[in-house]
Amino acid sequence: MTESVPPTIDARHLLAFLGNVPFFYGKNLAAEANSVVDVEFDENIGQIEGTVTDSGEEFSPMIQVHLEGGEWKIESCECTCDAPGICSHIAALAITSNKIASQPRPLPVHEEKPDTVWSKQIDSWFEESEPGPADGLLGSQHDPVVPMALQFLLFDSKDATQQQQWMPTGTIPHPTRNKRFRLGVRPMVRNAEGRWVRGQLRWTTLGFKTYGWNLLRAQHHWFTRFASMARSDSQLQFKVDEDWLFLDEYASELLWPLLEQAGELGIALITTRSEQRVRIVDPASFSMQASLDEQQLQLDGVLHIAGQDLVLDPEAPSGVIAEHGFYAQMAQPDEIWLAPSTEPVPDAHRRWYIDRRPVTVPAPEINDFFESSYPRLARRFELRSVSDELVLPDLKPPYVHATVVYKREFNENKEPNDTAALDFQIRYPGIPSDQEVYDVEAEELLQAAVHEVFLEHEEAGNPNLSPKFYARDDTIDFVTEILPALERLPEVQLVEQGTRPTFRQLRELPQLKINAVNHERTDWLDLGLLITVGDHEVPFSQIVEAMSNGQMKLRLPDNTWFSLNHPMFAKLKALVDEAQAMNDKPKEGDLKLTVFQISMFEELDEMAEGIDGADLFIARMRSLLKVAEAHHAQVPNTLDAQLRPYQVEGFHWLSRLYEGGFGGILADDMGLGKTLQTIALMLHAHKLWADPEACAQLPAAQRTRLPFLVVAPSSVVSNWEMEINKFAPSLRVVSVEGTLPSPRQLQELAQDYDVILTTYTLLRLNDEIYEAQRFAGLILDEAQFVKNKSTKAHRTAVNLQTNFKLAVTGTPMENNLSELGALLSLVAPALFLNTTRFNRQFARPIEVLGDKETLALLQRRIKPFMLRRTKESVVLDLPAKQEQQILVRLSEEHQHVYDTHLNRERQKILHLVEDLDRNRFTIFQSLTHLRMLALEPSLVDPELSDIPGSKLEALFDQLDDVVGEGHRALIFSQFTSYLKVLADKLAERGVRFVYLDGNTRNRSKVIEQFKEGEAPLFLISLKAGGFGLNLTEADYCFLLDPWWNPAVEAQAIDRTHRIGQTRQVMVYRMISQGTIEEKVVALQESKRKLISTVMDEADGFSKALTAQDIRGLLE
Structure with a gap:
C-alpha cells in the first residue's frame, strides 16, 4: 500500500453521506483516546483504512473515495462489525481521517538508543504537558487567533413559525396580541476588521467544520459542549442548519457553569447591538402580587431579579429558561440579564409566561375568587398583597378524604360475607381533587396520623394511604376498631357508601363438648367436637377451617363473633391435625381415635366439659390412664x-x-x-x-x-x-x-x-x-x-x-x-x-x-x-460403676502400617460416600478394615504378624494386676479373630480363661465354669455374650474395641453390673489413639444422646448416620 496523507472530505458531504445518527455516535467514538488508530490512505486506489476499538472489541472499517469536481467524495464503505448500513465505526474513521488531514505531518521519529530509553522515560515525567484537545489552535500557529463570542437576541412572535427581533415598545406596535418572547444564542467570530460576524458557523456543523477560522481549541471545545448539552434534550437536530439555539428550551442546568466558564475562556457574551451588555446575575424568583381598588382586584406577575422587582406585563421582555432560570431585557441599564432560579420553576409559572396578562377580578366576584381560585393560586405561587386594605387569608390545611364502600356477598353455602373497600385521598380546600397540589410537610403529618391508627390495631397500616380491602373477619376488625378510630381524627373526612354492618362479640369462655360414637372397627372411636360460646354452638370443624385459613376470629351467621385466640382452640387443632395426619382418609375437622391413642384421648378428656356416648370404650381408655388411682x-x-x-x-x-x-x-x-x-x-x-x-x-x-x-x-x-x-x-x-x-x-x-x-x-x-x-x-x-x-x-x-x-x-x-x-x-x-x-x-x-x-x-x-x-x-443398693477410657498409643511400626492403609481407604471411601445407599456395604467393609488395623496388623495381613499390636501389651499390663489381686474380668471384642489372638497370648503366659463366641457349642458349660471360678478371665464376643447372661461374679470389664452402637456396649457391661452384684464394677474402654476408634467413640456419643433423649425424656438431639458422619471418621 502506498501510504499518503488522507484527503479532506467536505463536512456537508460527510454529514449527508453518513447520516445524523452514525455521525453523532462516530464523533463521540473518535473523541475517545486511542479509539481510532492505524489510519492509512492508499492514494493509488483511493482507499482509507484504520482500526477502531469499540467497547473493548476491534473493528476494521474501510472507506472508498474518489475525486469529483476537485473535491473528495465517498463512493462506498464497509466494516467488519456486520452492522446493517453505515455504522459508527465508519463515521469515526472518516472524522479521524479529516482530523489527520488538517494537521501538519509530523517529522520522522528517530529510533531511540536502547540505553537511553529509560532516561527519556524519566525525563518525560518532568516535561511541560503537550496541548490537550481544549488547548492550542485549530489552524496555523502563524495566523492570527480568531476570538469567539456567544451572541444573544430576544425574539417575540405570535406563533412558532413567525419570529422577529424584539424592539422597544412603540417601535413595532401590536396592540391586539400578547407578546411571546424567546431568547436565542448563536456562535460568532471576530473578523480581521474587528467586527463580530457569523462566519458561516452553525450549531449543527460547528463540531467538525470551522471554515478555516483559526480558533482557539478551548473556545471551540466550549461551543461544542454548549451545543451537546442542548442536543441531549433533542432541541438541536441535524435535519436543517439552525442559526439560533433558544435558551427557553435549554433543559440542562449545566448552562450556568458553562456561561461562567465562558468568561474564563475569553468568550464574549454579546448582543446584536454593541452598546447592549449581557450579564449573569444572582438567582431570581417569580411571584404574584395582588392589588385592590374600588372596582377590582388585580394579580400581576413579578420577577425578582438582581435586587429589582419587575412587574411583568404583556410587553415586558422576559422569559423562563426551561425549569431552572429566567431572563429579562432591561432598558436602564441596557442589558440582558440571565439568572438561575432559586428553585425549580413549576409548570404554572411557565404557563403564566405564555399568557402574560394580569388577572382582574371585578369587585362583586372577589369573594368567589377567594373561595374557589385563591387556594390554588396561593399553593402554586408566592402571593403578596401590595394594598394596605387587602389582607390575604391564611390557607386552610389539607385533609384526608376517606371513602368506604360496603357490600354483602354470599358464597355457595348462602353464607354472608361483608366487605369494605377503603380508599384515601388527600384534598386541599378550594382545590378540585383532579388538580395536583402538594404540601409535602402537611401530607406527611396526615399520613402519619392515619398510619398510627392502623399500627394501634396491630395492622401493617397504610404509610402511603394506599387503598385497603376488608373481607370476612377482617371486616369485623375494620368496622369495630379501625373505623371508629378514623372517625375520631379531625383530619379525616369520612364518606360511607352502602350500609355499615354491625357486629357483636361473644365474650363468654368457650366450652368443649364431645359426642363419642363407636366406629365400625372395634378399636376405633368417632368423636364429634362441639364448641359452645354463650348460647351459640359451633362444630369444631368450622374453627379448624378458620384457623387453617389464618383467621383470628370466627363470625357466625347472625353477625356475632368470638376470638379464636384461645389456648384451647390451638391445642385442640393440634390434636385434630395430628390425628388426621395418622388417618388413612382424613376429613376436615373429623377426629377418629384408636384405643392405642390414649394420650391424645387424655388431652381431649382434660379439655372437655363432658364426653357423651361409647361408655365402655371411654371407660376402657380412662382405666389405663388412671393406673395410679385405680385398684392395683x-x-x-x-x-x-x-x-x-x-x-x-x-x-x-x-x-x-x-x-x-x-x-x-x-x-x-x-x-x-x-x-x-x-x-x-x-x-x-x-x-x-x-x-x-x-x-x-x-x-x-x-x-x-x-x-x-x-x-x-x-x-x-x-x-x-x-x-x-x-x-x-x-x-x-x-x-x-x-x-x-x-x-x-x-x-x-x-x-x-x-x-x-x-x-x-x-x-x-x-x-x-x-x-x-x-x-x-x-x-x-x-x-x-x-x-x-x-x-x-x-x-x-x-x-x-x-x-x-x-x-x-x-x-x-x-x-x-x-x-x-x-x-x-x-x-x-x-x-x-x-x-x-x-x-x-x-x-x-x-x-x-x-x-x-x-x-x-x-x-x-x-x-x-x-x-x-x-x-x-x-436400685439404691447397686454398687457404683466406674468407667474409664484407656488411650493406647500405637508403636511406630504399627502407626506407619495404619497410616498407609488409612490414606488408601480414605480416597476410596470419600469417592463411594457420594452415593452412600448404593455403596454402604463396601464403605463399612473398608471402615471395618481400618478398625481391625487399629487392633492388630496381623488381623488384616498375616505377613504383618511380626509387628505386635500395641493394645494387647497395654491390656496385659492391666490384667497382671487384676488377676494378681484375685479379681475376675469379662473381656469383650466384636472380632472373634482378635479374641483368638488374645487367647493364644494368654495361653502362652499360662493365664486361665474361658471363651465364648457364636460358634461355642457347650455354651452353658462355659458359663458355669466361669461362675464356679475355674478361670479368672472370660473372653466373650460382643454379639454372642452381650445379652442374656448374668455374670455378677466378675467385677472388671474390658471393651477392647468400640462398637458403633453404644447400646450394645451398655448391654455387655450390664452382664456384670446388675442386680446381685455386690462389688464395685470397673469398666475400661481401650481406644487406639490417633485412629478411627477415636472417631467411633465420638459417633457413639451422638447416638447415646438421641437414645437418652427419647427414652429418658432428657434434652439432646442427634442425626442418623449420614455421609458427613462417615467423612468425619476419616478426618
Missing part, C-alpha cells in the same frame, strides 16, 4: 420371689395393659428383672382366668385360657426356662428346640403347656404354624431382634393371633427412631398406623431438625405403652 392388682402368691418396689410398679403397669387389651414395651435397664416382672404377669393372667368375675372384665379375645408364647435369642431361651421353673413352678413350660412338622404339634403343646419358648430363628422358619395358633400373649425378649420391619421375623410377630404383645428389651432404640417405631407397630399397632407416617411426623423432625416440640409430643404419645427405669433411678 395383687402380686400373685404363686410367684416364688419377693419383688422390689419398682418391680411391683412394673407388674401393675403390665397387668393394667393386659387387662385393657393393650401391648407395650418393657424397656427397663439391663439387670432390673424384666424377666421376673413378665413371669409375674403370666401368673396374674392365670389368676384372672380362675376368677369368673374378673375374667368377665377382660376383653372378649382374652377370656380364654391360652398359652403365652415367649420368643428369645437361642442363647437365653434356657435362661427363661430356668427362671420360670424357679419363680413360677405352677406354670407348665416347654422349650421348642427345633422346627415343628405340622400345626397339630403346636396345638398339642398349647393344650399341655402354659408357656411355650422358642427362638427367633424357629419362629421365622415355622411362621405359618405359629400364625395359625392363638396365644394369650406374645413376649418378645431382646426385642431389638425384630426392630427391622422388612424381616420375616417382624412380619410373623405382627401376624401372630393375640391381643397382648409385649416387647422386652433394654435397648428399644439402638440407632434411630425408626427402630422404636417398628417395635411400637408390633405392640401398639394403631398408635401411629404406619411407619411412613411415623417417620414423616416424628423421626425426621427430631433426628434431622432437632425439633423439641415434636420430641415432647412423641414422649407423651408413647408414655402409656413404654415403661423404662434405669438402675440409677430405682
Whole structure:
C-alpha cells in the first residue's frame, strides 16, 4: 500500500453521506483516546483504512473515495462489525481521517538508543504537558487567533413559525396580541476588521467544520459542549442548519457553569447591538402580587431579579429558561440579564409566561375568587398583597378524604360475607381533587396520623394511604376498631357508601363438648367436637377451617363473633391435625381415635366439659390412664420371689395393659428383672382366668385360657426356662428346640403347656404354624431382634393371633427412631398406623431438625405403652460403676502400617460416600478394615504378624494386676479373630480363661465354669455374650474395641453390673489413639444422646448416620 496523507472530505458531504445518527455516535467514538488508530490512505486506489476499538472489541472499517469536481467524495464503505448500513465505526474513521488531514505531518521519529530509553522515560515525567484537545489552535500557529463570542437576541412572535427581533415598545406596535418572547444564542467570530460576524458557523456543523477560522481549541471545545448539552434534550437536530439555539428550551442546568466558564475562556457574551451588555446575575424568583381598588382586584406577575422587582406585563421582555432560570431585557441599564432560579420553576409559572396578562377580578366576584381560585393560586405561587386594605387569608390545611364502600356477598353455602373497600385521598380546600397540589410537610403529618391508627390495631397500616380491602373477619376488625378510630381524627373526612354492618362479640369462655360414637372397627372411636360460646354452638370443624385459613376470629351467621385466640382452640387443632395426619382418609375437622391413642384421648378428656356416648370404650381408655388411682392388682402368691418396689410398679403397669387389651414395651435397664416382672404377669393372667368375675372384665379375645408364647435369642431361651421353673413352678413350660412338622404339634403343646419358648430363628422358619395358633400373649425378649420391619421375623410377630404383645428389651432404640417405631407397630399397632407416617411426623423432625416440640409430643404419645427405669433411678443398693477410657498409643511400626492403609481407604471411601445407599456395604467393609488395623496388623495381613499390636501389651499390663489381686474380668471384642489372638497370648503366659463366641457349642458349660471360678478371665464376643447372661461374679470389664452402637456396649457391661452384684464394677474402654476408634467413640456419643433423649425424656438431639458422619471418621 502506498501510504499518503488522507484527503479532506467536505463536512456537508460527510454529514449527508453518513447520516445524523452514525455521525453523532462516530464523533463521540473518535473523541475517545486511542479509539481510532492505524489510519492509512492508499492514494493509488483511493482507499482509507484504520482500526477502531469499540467497547473493548476491534473493528476494521474501510472507506472508498474518489475525486469529483476537485473535491473528495465517498463512493462506498464497509466494516467488519456486520452492522446493517453505515455504522459508527465508519463515521469515526472518516472524522479521524479529516482530523489527520488538517494537521501538519509530523517529522520522522528517530529510533531511540536502547540505553537511553529509560532516561527519556524519566525525563518525560518532568516535561511541560503537550496541548490537550481544549488547548492550542485549530489552524496555523502563524495566523492570527480568531476570538469567539456567544451572541444573544430576544425574539417575540405570535406563533412558532413567525419570529422577529424584539424592539422597544412603540417601535413595532401590536396592540391586539400578547407578546411571546424567546431568547436565542448563536456562535460568532471576530473578523480581521474587528467586527463580530457569523462566519458561516452553525450549531449543527460547528463540531467538525470551522471554515478555516483559526480558533482557539478551548473556545471551540466550549461551543461544542454548549451545543451537546442542548442536543441531549433533542432541541438541536441535524435535519436543517439552525442559526439560533433558544435558551427557553435549554433543559440542562449545566448552562450556568458553562456561561461562567465562558468568561474564563475569553468568550464574549454579546448582543446584536454593541452598546447592549449581557450579564449573569444572582438567582431570581417569580411571584404574584395582588392589588385592590374600588372596582377590582388585580394579580400581576413579578420577577425578582438582581435586587429589582419587575412587574411583568404583556410587553415586558422576559422569559423562563426551561425549569431552572429566567431572563429579562432591561432598558436602564441596557442589558440582558440571565439568572438561575432559586428553585425549580413549576409548570404554572411557565404557563403564566405564555399568557402574560394580569388577572382582574371585578369587585362583586372577589369573594368567589377567594373561595374557589385563591387556594390554588396561593399553593402554586408566592402571593403578596401590595394594598394596605387587602389582607390575604391564611390557607386552610389539607385533609384526608376517606371513602368506604360496603357490600354483602354470599358464597355457595348462602353464607354472608361483608366487605369494605377503603380508599384515601388527600384534598386541599378550594382545590378540585383532579388538580395536583402538594404540601409535602402537611401530607406527611396526615399520613402519619392515619398510619398510627392502623399500627394501634396491630395492622401493617397504610404509610402511603394506599387503598385497603376488608373481607370476612377482617371486616369485623375494620368496622369495630379501625373505623371508629378514623372517625375520631379531625383530619379525616369520612364518606360511607352502602350500609355499615354491625357486629357483636361473644365474650363468654368457650366450652368443649364431645359426642363419642363407636366406629365400625372395634378399636376405633368417632368423636364429634362441639364448641359452645354463650348460647351459640359451633362444630369444631368450622374453627379448624378458620384457623387453617389464618383467621383470628370466627363470625357466625347472625353477625356475632368470638376470638379464636384461645389456648384451647390451638391445642385442640393440634390434636385434630395430628390425628388426621395418622388417618388413612382424613376429613376436615373429623377426629377418629384408636384405643392405642390414649394420650391424645387424655388431652381431649382434660379439655372437655363432658364426653357423651361409647361408655365402655371411654371407660376402657380412662382405666389405663388412671393406673395410679385405680385398684392395683395383687402380686400373685404363686410367684416364688419377693419383688422390689419398682418391680411391683412394673407388674401393675403390665397387668393394667393386659387387662385393657393393650401391648407395650418393657424397656427397663439391663439387670432390673424384666424377666421376673413378665413371669409375674403370666401368673396374674392365670389368676384372672380362675376368677369368673374378673375374667368377665377382660376383653372378649382374652377370656380364654391360652398359652403365652415367649420368643428369645437361642442363647437365653434356657435362661427363661430356668427362671420360670424357679419363680413360677405352677406354670407348665416347654422349650421348642427345633422346627415343628405340622400345626397339630403346636396345638398339642398349647393344650399341655402354659408357656411355650422358642427362638427367633424357629419362629421365622415355622411362621405359618405359629400364625395359625392363638396365644394369650406374645413376649418378645431382646426385642431389638425384630426392630427391622422388612424381616420375616417382624412380619410373623405382627401376624401372630393375640391381643397382648409385649416387647422386652433394654435397648428399644439402638440407632434411630425408626427402630422404636417398628417395635411400637408390633405392640401398639394403631398408635401411629404406619411407619411412613411415623417417620414423616416424628423421626425426621427430631433426628434431622432437632425439633423439641415434636420430641415432647412423641414422649407423651408413647408414655402409656413404654415403661423404662434405669438402675440409677430405682436400685439404691447397686454398687457404683466406674468407667474409664484407656488411650493406647500405637508403636511406630504399627502407626506407619495404619497410616498407609488409612490414606488408601480414605480416597476410596470419600469417592463411594457420594452415593452412600448404593455403596454402604463396601464403605463399612473398608471402615471395618481400618478398625481391625487399629487392633492388630496381623488381623488384616498375616505377613504383618511380626509387628505386635500395641493394645494387647497395654491390656496385659492391666490384667497382671487384676488377676494378681484375685479379681475376675469379662473381656469383650466384636472380632472373634482378635479374641483368638488374645487367647493364644494368654495361653502362652499360662493365664486361665474361658471363651465364648457364636460358634461355642457347650455354651452353658462355659458359663458355669466361669461362675464356679475355674478361670479368672472370660473372653466373650460382643454379639454372642452381650445379652442374656448374668455374670455378677466378675467385677472388671474390658471393651477392647468400640462398637458403633453404644447400646450394645451398655448391654455387655450390664452382664456384670446388675442386680446381685455386690462389688464395685470397673469398666475400661481401650481406644487406639490417633485412629478411627477415636472417631467411633465420638459417633457413639451422638447416638447415646438421641437414645437418652427419647427414652429418658432428657434434652439432646442427634442425626442418623449420614455421609458427613462417615467423612468425619476419616478426618
